[in-house]
Structure formats: C-alpha cells, structure tokens
Amino acid sequence: MKGKILKLVTILSLFMLMLSCGSDKKEEAKQEGAATEAKADNKEVKKYVIGSDVAFAPFEFKKDGKYEGIDIDIVNEIAKIEGFEVEWKHMDFSGIIGAVQSGQLDGAIAGMTINDERRKTVDFSDPYYDTGIVGIVKADNTDINSPDDFKDKRLAVKKGTTGAEYAESVKEKYNTKITVFEDTSTMIQSVINGQADVAFDDFPVIAYAITQQDPVQLRIATERLNTAQFGFAVKKGANQELLEKFNSGLKKLKESGKYQEILEKYTGKAEK
Template sequence: MKRQLKQASLVSCLALGMGGAGLALADNHVLEVVTDPSFVPFEMMDTETGEMVGFDMDILEEVAQRAGFEYNLRTMDFNGIIPAVQTGNVDVAIAGITITEEREKIVDFSDPYYDSGLRLLVTANEDDIQELDDLEGKKVATKIGSTSYDFLQKNLESADITPYPGTSDMYMALLGGSVDAAFYDAPNVGYFSQTKGQGRVKVVGPLYEGQQYGIAFAEGSDWVEPVNEALAAMKEDGTYDEIHAKWFGSASGE
C-alpha cells in the first residue's frame, strides 16, 4: 500500500516512488515526521494493518504529494513532539497540534488546517456537571502536554486535575469511575462519545477556547511555504472537504 511505503523505515524502500514523489527523492527530500498514535480520529493505529490512519494522516499524505517530499513516519507521546521538532530530531510534526503563542516561539507552524476547541465529557448518568464551573472540587482527567491541561490549570482553582499519557487512559479513567469528568479537544471527545463511549458518556457544556491546529516545523524550515501552498490548493479544489467528510462529515458543519 502507498501508506506502507511512506511509513517504511528504510529510505531505500522509498526509491519505488513515482512522478513528483520520485523527483523529490532524487533531491533527497525525505523528511522525518512524527505523530501521536492516540489522537482519534486524527491519528490512530489500524490494528489489522499496523499502519497509522486518520484525518491527519490523510492530510499529510496529500500535502506531501503536492509539496514534493516523501517521509518516514514515527510515533511518540504527545508531550515529546514539540521538543523533538524544536531540537531538530524530526523535521515535521502533525498531531492535532494547537497553534499557541508559546509554541510559536520555538517552532514554525503552517497555516491553520483545522478549527477546534475544548469540550467536557461525563458519564451518561451524570447530571450535576454541566459546565466547567461544576468541576470545582471534582476529579477531572485530561492529557499530558495538551492545551486542555493548561486551560484547566488556569481556570480551575480547586479541582483535582489528573493528566494522562494517552486519550484511551483518560477515557478509561472516566468510565471506571476514577475521575468525574474528562476535558480535551472537541473532535476527539465527540468521536469517542459516538463510538466506544456511545451510551456510556455524553458531551456537556459549551465549546471552550476556540483553537486552530497547525503542522509544526523546525524553525526556519524551507517547507512551511510549500506546505501552505498545498493546503490552500487542497481547500480550493475540494480535496480538503473530501478528507474532512470522510472523518467528520461536512466541513460546512464544523
């Protein structure tokens, strides 16, 4: 499969690429890309094929073809992704990364490619928690290194905030009764509530802190402009809408 080729660890395998990809290989445009394996449905492991799939993975594949590079893809915990880009250990990161002023000081971002925010998730029979203020004195789960964790730290004074390494750990803590609520990125929360959590959890309250996701690059990367051009072209010709509809439904309803 094409994605298997892109995720191959040996650069020699990439020599099979054709067309624009072949030209990129001739110029040694093989970038090291990192993602988080647990941000469903943006990136997740297909247990049957062992490949990474998701909205971000489809965006990455399309952007790479248009911008003219091949890539080796690897995974790591989200809290290590920005430092990996900052230190130059990887060239690119795509993992539902919120563009923030703090992060922009140490890495370069593409233009935003997804509008998001933060949402609150509780068990289906929980009626006392309807908004963020109701979390005072409660136990709330979120993800290590995420903007949702930073938001809770700034906006809740007496809640017991527990950061988990992965979203699956966070959601299992909620279902198991270890926490009273989970607070995280809206698309991920919504996807879980409609899939594995259906009938067991519910999304409550408003959308907090509107956010935008961007693709992260090492500072000064020459690939920011080509990637921005690719993203713009994808939105112009409808390719972005097709990918969005595959994972979330119509982009107009976002």
C-alpha cells in the first residue's frame, strides 16, 4: 500500500513538472512574440531632408509663419502614403540644385522645370505638374500683348528659372534690358512699381499672384510662351529609393483624387 502511494506521488510530481514546463514555454513564446512586436513597432522611420523655394506661390510660400503650397502638400501626402518623414529646408531657388549635389538635401521640390541641362546633375521624378511661362504687365498697360511688343522693354525675371532662360533667349532679338531678382514677389513688385515693363514666370504662379491682389494691379499679357513640366529632384545616381517612393506615392495620390484636391485648393477649379 505504501509503495502504491509512493508511486502515485511520483506520477503526480512528474505531471506537475510537465505542466510547469509547458507553462514556462508558453510564457517564453509570449514574451518573444511581444519582443518581436515591440521591435517592429520601434522600427526607425526613414527621414529625408527635402528642400523647397522660399517664395514661389502657390507651390511654396509662408503664411502665418508656416510654409504651405502645392509642392509642400504633395510631398507631405506622399510621405504619409509611403511611410517616411520629411525635414523641410527652405532656401533661395538659385541654391537648391547645389544643395542637392552637395548632399545637404536628399531631394528637392521647388517648381523645378525638367530640362536637359539640369539632368546633367540631378535625376528627376515622373512629372508632377504641367506648366508654361507667361508675361505679366501692369493692369493699365495695353502696349504689351505678345513677344513682338517686348522690343526695347525692361524685363524682370527670377534667377535660375525658365522665365530667366526665355528672357535671355529673346534679349538680342528685341533689344531688351533684363533685371534678375532672387524671389518672385520682388520681381512682381518691380512691375507694379514701374521698374520693369514685363515679368516672366510660370502661369500658376502669376495667376495666383493676381488673385491675391485687391485691387488687381497686374494682367497676363501673353499666351503661354512655352510648355514645361515640373519634377522632384535628387542627386544624380543617388537617393534612388526616395525617387521611387515619390513616383509610387504620386501615382497613388492621383488615383485617389487627392492630387486634384491639392491643385484646386490653391488654384481653383481651372486646374484640370
């Protein structure tokens, strides 16, 4: 009898030991799972330093101490879609490509026209905006309505832009004098103040500037003088992952309808 009791106690002890081991393994597995989940949750989100212009409304401009605009909204929305963070750096347009080349910026979006000259030093994304430059004059100026009217006139342009390139291309033909400005607002003001007869910039920039005037002091004097496309830029041969994320996010942004919402937010229903 005593032997049977001893045998029963031994069996119960072994059973309890097995239960304990199983429980420990389950707890260990649970802890490992939690650790893996925590590791995934704490996975570092990639942050990119993106550059933009300081004053190129409606693409980027400062309002109430904060930068906003088409370019800003597009990148911020793409960052949400593709899962990365953005650190913005705003600078004069003329220094942006240099900052991309030197590695100060991972990428740049600044109403930058895609062209062969820039392709020598940067890689561009798929085009994110179709545009073209126009000439603007004072609202009461009826003398300038086409390029032929530029003869002997004073032209205002922003440094490093397609508008500046156009002005240089017609300088000899029309015997013009060109004044170069660092930002769009100062360039436009030069026409209002009578320092220049006509200024050149991209259509949406000019259209937005005019809508902000009360009373209106300027008018668009020409048809679009060229056609162009804007692109997001990275250093040539570098940051290809960022470029791929931009292209992927841009496609999804357009498919969702959010892209059109951004355009209409700043330029109205005319943008299609």
